[in-house]
Amino acid sequence: MISLDVALGERAYPIHVGPGLLADTARWREAIRGRHVLVVSNETVAPLYLARVEAGLRGHVHASLVLPDGEAHKTLATCARVFDALAALGANRDATILALGGGVIGDLAGFAAACWMRGIDFVQMPTTLLAMVDSSVGGKTGVNLPAGKNLVGAFHQPRAVIADTSTLATLPEREYRAGLAEVVKYGAIGDAAFFAWLERHADALNARDDAVLAEAIAASCRHKAGVVARDEHEQGERALLNFGHTFGHALETATGYGNLLHGEAVAIGMVLAARLSAERGHASHDDARRLARLLAAFGLPTAAPAADPERLLALMQLDKKNLGGRLRLILWHGIGAAAIVPDVDAAAIRGVLAAA
Known part of the structure; x- marks a missing residue:
């Protein structure tokens, strides 16, 4: 495993890169500060890796939301589904969202985290090469409008980035x-x-x-x-x-x-x-x-x-x-x-x- 930090003073966070990290629950559970956890994934990634992440959430009040896959679904309407799931979970300001998927899931879940109660924690769990090297790092979150890409968004840094390179074996x-x-x-x-x-x-x-x-x-x-x-x-x-x-x-x-x-x-x-x-x-x-x-x-x-x-x-x-x-x-x-x-x-x- 390779680890490095994004140095942002008190808001610094780690990036962990290596195989098997989703199963290394101790590695990413330390980024979860509260009781409530919502895992946001999509229909392609969830059948492969969601159970592995859910198994690491014993002791937390948690739920999972599986969204349609693809850039066409990175919308305000889809983001509203994340808000509804957080409300159903009873998520407070100490809740955490785990973004399990590619760049669309990371952007969407991160934006929802930035908005819910004016900002809660989230952890990036990128499963595509594109997300590992780009969108999961840096705190850019957002959704698309018909008028253009990423026109609505926020800067909201994750608590950690967990890049499990084993997931790339199933990447098309x-x-x-x-x-x-x-x-x-x-x-x-x-x-x-x-x-x-x-x-x-x-x-x-x-x-x-x-x-x-x-x-x-x-x-x-x-x-x-x-x-x-x-x-x-x-x-x-x-x-x-x-x-x-x-x-x-x-x-x-x-x-x-x-x-x-x-x-x-x-x-x-x-x-x-x-x-x-x-x-x-x-x-x-x-x-x-x-x-x-x-x-x-x-x-x-x-x-x-x-x-x-x-x-x-x-x-x-x-x-x-x-x-x-x-x-x-x-x-x-x-x-x-x-x-x-x-x-x-x-x-x-x-x-x-x-x-x-």
Whole structure:
């Protein structure tokens, strides 16, 4: 097992990465401070792992809520079901939610925890690679609206992150590869050596080699934990973690939630951001092609699906990073160096979208 901390003063919390952690009840029970516990999971994950978690809750007043699977269900209506379950449990301010699932469950359950009685504890138990290296760390929670992704949310840090890598054995191939997009992102925006390491170990990662995978997950979590500790509420550096996401979120919304997995949309978005950076003279076209080659080596899409460029641009203009109605994107200066670029010309974005 590999353990590290997100250093937020009195609100610091551990990230544990390793096999068999869901069964290691002593490891995660220490994060539960009150009597009431609600486990929130989905129809895919619950049959595999819910009983294992419930067995560790003896002595607690607990209940479980199993939700439909998929991004299309990350809504306010689904969140209301979590509130109803908390009310039925009699959950007070010392209650804890355990988020057992991928990024959708983590975002949704975390948002419900942020809202219930103005904030209760929750523990992230990610079961997808994407959630382990990205959404479970950092306290971003939220739900989608028809107008856009994650437009309603809150910063609410978990009490702990329990990443049981054994759960990745049951992860479908497409979802596993989607998680690798976020791993690539960390190298692309801030660690050229890690990016090169990923190029050398692409075959081992595709084969889900245990040792190589654990190293990739730990490196990704260390990078994100460091950024979150320095900029919890995304006032500066943390925005760099959204490289590719403004394009990606627009693609997810325009194509209908669930048709593109989040990691797939981010992969395409990173390629588009790299191309736009090259078109603006910030980076080389060679680096953009190198990024596309690595993503393709992981079986990820690098070309955008058919979508109206004007519709995509309108969705991008709703992005939370924009200020004063002006487009603000995360672009880069080549592999390992990203930057926040304010007031990006809409015509240049439109050109890249049309070419894609």
